[in-house]
Amino acid sequence: METETMIQDEAIAKNEKKLKALQEKLNILWEDILKSSLLINHIMQGKIDKKLFALYMFETYHYTFHNARNQALVGVVGKKLPVQYMKFCFVHAEEETGHELMALHDIRELGVDVAKQVIPEPLMNTETLIAYLYWISATGNPIQRLGYSFWAENCYGFINPVISKVKDTLKLKDTQLTFFIAHSNIDEEHALEVQNMILKFAQTDEDWNAIEKVMTTSLKLQGKLLDGVYEEYTRLIKGEDSRYNFLKSLN
Amino acid sequence: METETMIQDEAIAKNEKKLKALQEKLNILWEDILKSSLLINHIMQGKIDKKLFALYMFETYHYTFHNARNQALVGVVGKKLPVQYMKFCFVHAEEETGHELMALHDIRELGVDVAKQVIPEPLMNTETLIAYLYWISATGNPIQRLGYSFWAENCYGFINPVISKVKDTLKLKDTQLTFFIAHSNIDEEHALEVQNMILKFAQTDEDWNAIEKVMTTSLKLQGKLLDGVYEEYTRLIKGEDSRYNFLKSLN
Amino acid sequence: METETMIQDEAIAKNEKKLKALQEKLNILWEDILKSSLLINHIMQGKIDKKLFALYMFETYHYTFHNARNQALVGVVGKKLPVQYMKFCFVHAEEETGHELMALHDIRELGVDVAKQVIPEPLMNTETLIAYLYWISATGNPIQRLGYSFWAENCYGFINPVISKVKDTLKLKDTQLTFFIAHSNIDEEHALEVQNMILKFAQTDEDWNAIEKVMTTSLKLQGKLLDGVYEEYTRLIKGEDSRYNFLKSLN
């Protein structure tokens, strides 16, 4: 019994090292995005306007709409999941349910009459992210989606300065930024649970590779989503044809 | 505002009548099953043995294995679900997760070495029930699966006498009947939530018809499952070829 | 090389024996259905009317609608299928595509204005068959659906006398029975292909068991479908509440 515990502790200690390495890779990925993203640089220079923020929140609405669904899908398709991990999938799905409505709320706070407006279809890069998240939830290593949660629930250290800048520039209150504020509170606890799941259930090199692959790919696709938002905004500002033309009058 | 509340109350009062009618149809279905089921009659005559109970619990294991999964599937595929109902799907899925392990536990308590035994594939009628539950979770009216939950979470009034008889006949303790005992406790609360969901979200005749259809069909298929168990047991007892031959020595 | 051929021939000879045994089991299943089915006895006594035939064809429409889809699904989900079998799945799916329209055509020939009529939802037993066919196409042994095709493409020996009786009783021409006439021509070739697939790709006992299981279950569910049709017809004739009330005036 004692030996068993020791071995398990050893295994967890080993996994903690791997988790640290994962976090370090994540830091590098984030730094790269923060440095190279035209959207984030635009924001940090205090140049964001309501049009751009609304456009960004619409795209956020789109992928957030699917997060609970693809999270639960992991539990639906996995036929040999540990009970604890399967429960995590459903609990986590339940907690994410409806979060896209916060995005709509915040858009409404900017002065967009969401009820009257048909929400435009997601941009290409947004749809690619959505497609990828369903794909890695429905197929492959059943714990790999933790790689997405690992950064998504744990991103506030990186994006809080960006949100603060948005808040200052657009003079928004916390109640007008519910998507980010509420998330950053909820997600702190989530982040710990996600780490706990990884420490417990990532046992083989394949597991760790799959988690890292999904972390890297989904974060890069999120970076592309930001690029797509900025491109579309540029089109809008230049007066080119855009599905977001209805935001033109927003000031 | 006041008018709105009144209308809503009226609507709920109307739905409560419909729910009562649903319950009455359910009572009739149950009475029919209790009267005509050879398995239940065999049990109530005090003739159950460990072989039969183990065989029944293996089949219970099979469909229970899928309950959390097809419950969550409702939330995954529904693209226009009310947030509260979608959350219910995932919460309920989480609560059902792993319940099949209780069935295995109770089989082990009967003296079957489950770890050493390859669990036989589900019988035909069991598989038909499983297939149907995925089908009505993945397609059709998104609230229709409540018709299954309506009887499944609410069946203890009907089956408690049967379980008691099993308990007495086989001289089992509560700790050897965890599947039924634990469920009957958990499910009391579930039953109320299910009724609450129906009262709130069944709005059209189509909704009520879909719920009733799934209630009726899934309970009849459950009845067939019992028939299938009894047939297989008869085969086993007669010394005919059976996938459950390994239970022969169980006394 | 020579030895290899011989072994292969031996294997095929062995499989031909198994196929013969499968056919014998099928014969017994069919005899049982032909003997015990109230619907078939009703027909063979020359008592069928247009109402009953239309009702039956609507239910036939329903499950036929899904046949091409669940057949193709086998090729979509199987990740390790032999190329030849995967091609068979798609070719066969293509050939089944649109056959439900023949059922509608024949209903129209009976004098039902299908265009004006909302087609009622499938009866319980019809839906159970549909659900089962998707289930065994999406999960389990990837060649097991051949067990369904084995009887479905090969049923005309058994049901031709029944169709003849329908034709005589209702004084229908071949052009008013396109579903059965066309099928019986097309399916002859299909039947041979299905047998060829089984002979080639059923290699283990598991394969043969899975094919037999699906053959038996789907044919029994088809028998239940016939029972469901007859029950609904009885309800209709007795003036009880029926989704097929619109057929009442059909004479």
Add this chain to the structure above:
Amino acid sequence: METETMIQDEAIAKNEKKLKALQEKLNILWEDILKSSLLINHIMQGKIDKKLFALYMFETYHYTFHNARNQALVGVVGKKLPVQYMKFCFVHAEEETGHELMALHDIRELGVDVAKQVIPEPLMNTETLIAYLYWISATGNPIQRLGYSFWAENCYGFINPVISKVKDTLKLKDTQLTFFIAHSNIDEEHALEVQNMILKFAQTDEDWNAIEKVMTTSLKLQGKLLDGVYEEYTRLIKGEDSRYNFLKSLN
């Protein structure tokens, strides 16, 4: 009748204009890829080696493996497809079945012992393309996947010079380039069928937009796939850690 035909002709004439516009957009997309792709420029400069070509063919193997499957999926999930289009989906799926084996054949011809080698998992950009193709096949406008086929079956005008360069540089025979040679023959006919499907079934602006969206996105993702191949090759050549290290000795 005459008027009807005229209207239909008018409609087809209108669609032919739209198809021409689609083709023009496609030309621009291709030109952009041909100009900016590091991989294609590398090839056109006569610098490709067997390592790079094998690496590219492995990634080609990966997405080609899924083409028949996601093509058939369109026919499986669409509940209101025109019969002719549904048949097209299955016929086309059947024709694509097993094409990934041609890629493996050509890799073998380069001297790689594929049988002994575990095929590495797809690169990130390859997996993103695969995920996207399943996504747009399973959801959204049921004819949108034609946008992918429109360029994929019709790409030989653009890539033949590239293939010729590969052939010359690596001194390959046609029998060592079966994937491209066979495809370019088969696909000519496919291309016409795809155009025919678009002309016939693209009826609304939504249809045309959906087709264009999928054409553009999937071709851009294919461009990214090429980028991913080149990056991985660069890593391999530089002696960095690569899943394709086993190709190092290939000369």
